[in-house]
Amino acid sequence: MIQMVTSNMLNDTQHPDEKNTIKPALYALMDQCTSGDVAMESPVVHTAIANDGIQNNGIKVVEEAFLSHLVIRGNVNDQDFISAIETAASMRLPEKLQTSQGAHATIYWVSPDEWLIATNKDAFETEANLREKLSGHYALVNVSGGQTRLLLSGSNSHRLLHAASPYDFHLSNFPVGKVITTVFARAQALIHRKSIDEWELIIRRSFSDYLALWIEDFIISC
Amino acid sequence: MFYIRCPYCEEHRDEQEFHRVAEANLVRPSDPDGCSDQEWGEYLYFRKNTRGEYNELWVHSVGCRKFFNIQRNTETYEILNTSPV
Numbered sequence: 001m002i003q004m005v006t007s008n009m010l011n012d013t014q015h016p017d018e019k020n021t022i023k024p025a026l027y028a029l030m031d032q033c034t035s036g037d038v039a040m041e042s043p044v045v046h047t048a049i050a051n052d053g054i055q056n057n058g059i060k061v062v063e064e065a066f067l068s069h070l071v072i073r074g075n076v077n078d079q080d081f082i083s084a085i086e087t088a089a090s091m092r093l094p095e096k097l098q099t100s101q102g103a104h105a106t107i108y109w110v111s112p113d114e115w116l117i118a119t120n121k122d123a124f125e126t127e128a129n130l131r132e133k134l135s136g137h138y139a140l141v142n143v144s145g146g147q148t149r150l151l152l153s154g155s156n157s158h159r160l161l162h163a164a165s166p167y168d169f170h171l172s173n174f175p176v177g178k179v180i181t182t183v184f185a186r187a188q189a190l191i192h193r194k195s196i197d198e199w200e201l202i203i204r205r206s207f208s209d210y211l212a213l214w215i216e217d218f219i220i221s222c
Numbered sequence: 223m224f225y226i227r228c229p230y231c232e233e234h235r236d237e238q239e240f241h242r243v244a245e246a247n248l249v250r251p252s253d254p255d256g257c258s259d260q261e262w263g264e265y266l267y268f269r270k271n272t273r274g275e276y277n278e279l280w281v282h283s284v285g286c287r288k289f290f291n292i293q294r295n296t297e298t299y300e301i302l303n304t305s306p307v
Binding site: 180 | 230231232233235236238239284285286287288
């Protein structure tokens, strides 16, 4: 379903010059979820990471499939932008390299002007709700189909991260709540420390087959 | 390998996360149609490639994806400074 929405509707009787002074924000809202007769499929459906996950020797990886992922960009110095998001999401925007945790969503810091919202609520409704509150110069993109989230846990979970990435994952450098985007098995992943032994990995759909098989290979042989 | 401090993430990261883009502070001629072939060619193709201190534009491509300047010594590989663009 695609809805074309004009947030500032103009009256046809207005003079053309008047119309030019008010710039309506036109955007397309698309519900990317399939309808009932087409099954949704996770990008790692063919690997052991889907469903119950894979576990061995103190490392467990399981996919958290079909979450809604929304990328939001805007100016951090624009108070209207910040308060609009915080009102719509009922959450604070996180500081640099930090996350905010809500009841249904997590907001990850990605870049000084970019954040990722991952929520178990419907992407279409979340996007519509955000767009209703937001105005001015911003970007909001539904990337739910383009990436997926994996949950890595267990007392040896750090060993998988050490093998995959050059980053320092020690607690002194990577406290709970921190998030980074870094190299992961030569591909890319957003890595968030959820608790001491729990990590969230957000990976691209295009790399998910390779990464899932890499992770499986590591866990089986560790 | 370099260990580069991203001025936007404000921490040191491994070189694998970055890509070198070009010499820093290149100024595009304000009137491309009006400049001579030599002027345009020099802007497009010719770089200083200094031995010693050099300013380069890098991008934190696997990370915050921001462009920034690195001032480094091409002889000793010492990184003198990184700054936002």
